[in-house]
Amino acid sequence: MRDHGFLSDEFLVKEARDGSEAHFNALVDRYTGLVYRVAFSVTGNAHEAEDVVQETFLRVFRNLDAFDSSKAAFKTWLLAICRNQSINVLAQLRRKAARFLTRPQFAEDRGNAEEEDFPHDQPDAEAVLLSKEQTQLVHKALTKLPEKQRTALMLKAVEGLSYAEIAQILKTSASAVESLIYRARSKILEEVKR
Amino acid sequence: MNCEHYRKQLSKQVDRDLDAALTEELEKHLASCPGCRSFRDGMEVLGRELQAVSERKPPTGLAERVKERVARERRRERVLLPAWTRAPLVAMITLAAVGLGNLAGRSIGTMLSSNGSDDSVEYTLTAQAPSFADVLSDNGSEENGQ
Numbered sequence: 001m002r003d004h005g006f007l008s009d010e011f012l013v014k015e016a017r018d019g020s021e022a023h024f025n026a027l028v029d030r031y032t033g034l035v036y037r038v039a040f041s042v043t044g045n046a047h048e049a050e051d052v053v054q055e056t057f058l059r060v061f062r063n064l065d066a067f068d069s070s071k072a073a074f075k076t077w078l079l080a081i082c083r084n085q086s087i088n089v090l091a092q093l094r095r096k097a098a099r100f101l102t103r104p105q106f107a108e109d110r111g112n113a114e115e116e117d118f119p120h121d122q123p124d125a126e127a128v129l130l131s132k133e134q135t136q137l138v139h140k141a142l143t144k145l146p147e148k149q150r151t152a153l154m155l156k157a158v159e160g161l162s163y164a165e166i167a168q169i170l171k172t173s174a175s176a177v178e179s180l181i182y183r184a185r186s187k188i189l190e191e192v193k194r
Numbered sequence: 195m196n197c198e199h200y201r202k203q204l205s206k207q208v209d210r211d212l213d214a215a216l217t218e219e220l221e222k223h224l225a226s227c228p229g230c231r232s233f234r235d236g237m238e239v240l241g242r243e244l245q246a247v248s249e250r251k252p253p254t255g256l257a258e259r260v261k262e263r264v265a266r267e268r269r270r271e272r273v274l275l276p277a278w279t280r281a282p283l284v285a286m287i288t289l290a291a292v293g294l295g296n297l298a299g300r301s302i303g304t305m306l307s308s309n310g311s312d313d314s315v316e317y318t319l320t321a322q323a324p325s326f327a328d329v330l331s332d333n334g335s336e337e338n339g340q
Contacts, residue, residue, distance in 0.1 A: 021268065025261050032260060036252035050253055057260045061267060138243040156209055157244040163211065182205040189236040 004029075009074035017064050024064075028057055031075070034159060035082045041154035042086035044143050045093065052089055056082045072168050079161075080169045083151060090147065134192070141191035149184035156181050195223070200230050208237050 004012060004026035012030075015023035032053060039052035059081050060067075067077055142150055148170060155161045155169065156177075163174040170177065200223045206212040207220065224231050 021265065024264065028257050028260050028264070032257040033252055036256065037250055040250060046253070050256060053252065053256060054260055054263055057264060058267060061264045134239070135243050135246060138240060154244070157241060163209075178202070178206060178211075181209070182202045185205055185208075185237055185240060186201065188240055189233065192236070192240075 010069050013064065013067060013069070013074055016061075024061065027060075027074075031078055032057075034075075035078065037158060038079055038082050038151070038154065039086045039089075041142075041158070042083060042147060042151055043090050043093070048089045048093065049086075052082060052085045055085050059085070073165070076165050076168045079155070080171075083169055087147060137192045138188060141188040144191065145184050145187060149180050149187070152177050152180040153184040197227060197230055197233075200224070200227070201233050204230065204234050204237060208241055 004023065007023075007026065009027070009030075012023045012027050016027065035053050035056050036049055039049035039056070040046060043049055043052065056078070060078060063081075067074065072080075142153075145153070152166055152170060155166045156163075161169075163177045166177045167174045170180075172180075200220055203212055203216055203220045207217060212220070224234065
C-alpha cells in the first residue's frame, strides 16, 4: 500500500470524495487513534468507544460531500462528529442503567464502572504505588465532570488542540472553552484533595 | 486581583496560552501566595496523569474493521446507485407519457366537440372528455361521449 502520510487532510478528503478508497482509508489510519481516545474520554467505556469510532467514520464517509474546508479543518469536523456520537452513546448508556438503578446508585456505580475502564497500568508498579492511587483518583474525578468540561479538558491536555479548535467542536466560544477547562481542572483538584 | 483570577491564568499557562506580561504578573503573585502555588503543583500533576490517557491505544485491528465496514457501505451504495440513477429516468418517461396522453386526449376531445358552442366545449372538456385510453381504443367519439 502507498504511504499517504505526507498528504494533507484536505487532499485526502478531495480524493476520497472522488471515490478513492485508498485515500479514505488513509484518513482512517491517521485518525482512528485520536477518535478512539476522544470517544473513550467522553463515554469512559472501551467497548462503546470502539462502536463510536466505527459509527463516526461511517458518518464521515456518508457526509463527505457536506464537509466544507473553508468552515473548519477536517480534524475539527471529524471530532465534532465523534463527540456527537459519543454523547448519544453516553445518553443511551445512562438511560439503560437508569432503568435498573435508582439515581444515586447509578451515579456511584457508573463512576466505578468508568474507573475500571480507565487505564491504571503503570510501567513500574511498586515504585509508583502512590502515583497509581493518584491516577485512580484523577480518573474517578474525570468521570464526575460534566461531559463538556471533560471533553474540553481532554482535547486540550491530551490532544493539544487550540482553544479555537475546541470551540468549533463544542460549538462555543474560545473564552468559554478557557473557562470550561479551568473549571474542569479546579474540580478535579478539589476531588483529589478530599 | 483575587486568587481565582490567577488560577485561571495558571490554567492558561499550563496550556501554553499565556503571554509574557501576564506570566510575569502571575509569577509575582505566586511568589507571595502558597495557595496558588499548591494549585499550580496540583495542575502539573494532573497534566501528567492526563497524559497517561493519551497513551491509550485503540484495540488491535480497529482501523481495519472501520475500513471493512466503510467498504461494505461503499459496495451497498454501488448496488443501489444504478437503481437510483434509473429512477429519475423512469419517472421522466412516465410523466412525459402521462402528459402527452393527457394533451392528446384533450386535443382529440376538443376536435371532436368543436361543433358545439363554447359552453358545450367547456362541458365536454371538464366532464366528459374522452380519455386517452378511450381514444386509443377508438371509443372516444361524440356519439358515446354525450
